[in-house]
Amino acid sequence: MRGIERYLERERLRIDAALAAVFPVVAAPPHRLVEAMRYSLLRGGKRIRPALVLAASDAVGGTRARAMPYACAVEMIHAYSLVHDDLPAMDDDTLRRGQPTTHVAFDEATAILAGDALLTEAFHLMAQSAERDPQPRRAARVMRELAEAVGGRGMVGGQAADLAAQGQTPDLAMVEFIHVRKTGALILAAVRAGGLIGGAREAALRRLTRYGERLGLAFQVADDILDAEAPTSVTGKAQGRDAALHKATYPAVLGLPSAKQRARELLEQALAALDRFDKRADPLRGIARLAVGRAGEP
């Protein structure tokens, strides 16, 4: 486990430097908005999603210079989704990564606008890259796929379904419907974006797609298990909050032992999808193992 943690720490620093360069401190108005965007984006986070873009690009022999703008865009989209999901009208969370959520640290209007701007700037960054790309059509495809993954049929649709499910008795089909969209879609899109921009052929892209699908689900199962088991000091969130909200989670519909079994199976399937890749795919393998981690232990 040590190797992948060192890898992720190194990549996190690179990603943070690239993100900070996109959003320099500004003294000009609207500085409060820019501060809120920086606060939402730069105050921490494991940067797993952008690391997946870079690792998938590396696995197929792509260059970092080409992949980094998409890595940044993916993290900006992730950050926007957290800011909006935390709002009082949505999950009403006051704590994120152990610190006040954006609407608490600033105000609700600023949080809504900071999320809107982060989403918009993500597409700005990708469009700028596409304009300069020797293969602008391929770059447009990456952008189109990412937009599909995070729009009404993807991530935003998943959050809407999650809110609609509250108070209802969740079943496995509903939980998977929500999680495939709410969490899985962006993780899959991150892996595919890295593969596409790295120049993956169709066969390699299909394998990366299988990996990304399994990883996306594994991620959420593990997160649900962690939330059910771990204290606030570990998650940075109030313990058992999902259960208290009667949220649609895997432990809630499968029970904790079966949820853990499911996490292990998904990890196996994610790793199997990478069988034909060489050691350049090791970071992808390491991220999958780390994502499930203790959540897979009986």
Added chain:
Amino acid sequence: MRGIERYLERERLRIDAALAAVFPVVAAPPHRLVEAMRYSLLRGGKRIRPALVLAASDAVGGTRARAMPYACAVEMIHAYSLVHDDLPAMDDDTLRRGQPTTHVAFDEATAILAGDALLTEAFHLMAQSAERDPQPRRAARVMRELAEAVGGRGMVGGQAADLAAQGQTPDLAMVEFIHVRKTGALILAAVRAGGLIGGAREAALRRLTRYGERLGLAFQVADDILDAEAPTSVTGKAQGRDAALHKATYPAVLGLPSAKQRARELLEQALAALDRFDKRADPLRGIARLAVGRAGEP
């Protein structure tokens, strides 16, 4: 004036048909989200911004097939901005175009998500067009410019500055700062998008840019004047609401007669920018005259 009104009515029907085709009624989840998106996008509106995309493309000899996706994207971005601006944490408006705003007709969480999804789908539509465009690099440029116009340095920044200005004593510099971003940026971007995608050369693009800048300001001056003068039955908004909120408006800093004078000057400048265009630019001229309309009368 009759001619331009017939033109806009005909274009409105075409634009509405294209928008409805992007968002068909769905029975599958998350159907409440899709309903809210359709409600926000399809329940009316003059479609001035998408008409500007089409008219600017026509003025430089572009094709409708190429311009329509950008026209739709511009209207989707406009619709998202209205949904979010109307939220309780922002302008807290309950009425829009004479009907309940999205968060009133649905709920706050759904309105936030519907706005997010409309913005995302706008970029999806443009990325899809870029992927199919014989000149994908040019299409990427249009997308990059639009993103710039509506992000933190553009439309969203203008809304943030507008909220920050409430309660302060507005001056002309502040009012222009806000309006150039909040309203002007998207109008200018709509005109430039039509010009670019229609194949405008640099000289024509510069003239369209001048037209778009003047029109964007004229639009807002006229809107401020209308809000100060007209009853709810005309605007679909509560009368004098801007004044009641101490909003930064042109009549507030210039007085009503000078604001009207300013509207007339901006119209003159917008029309002058089109001097070298032939009659294919008549709809652009007509839209400018209509935008100022009675607001320019002493």
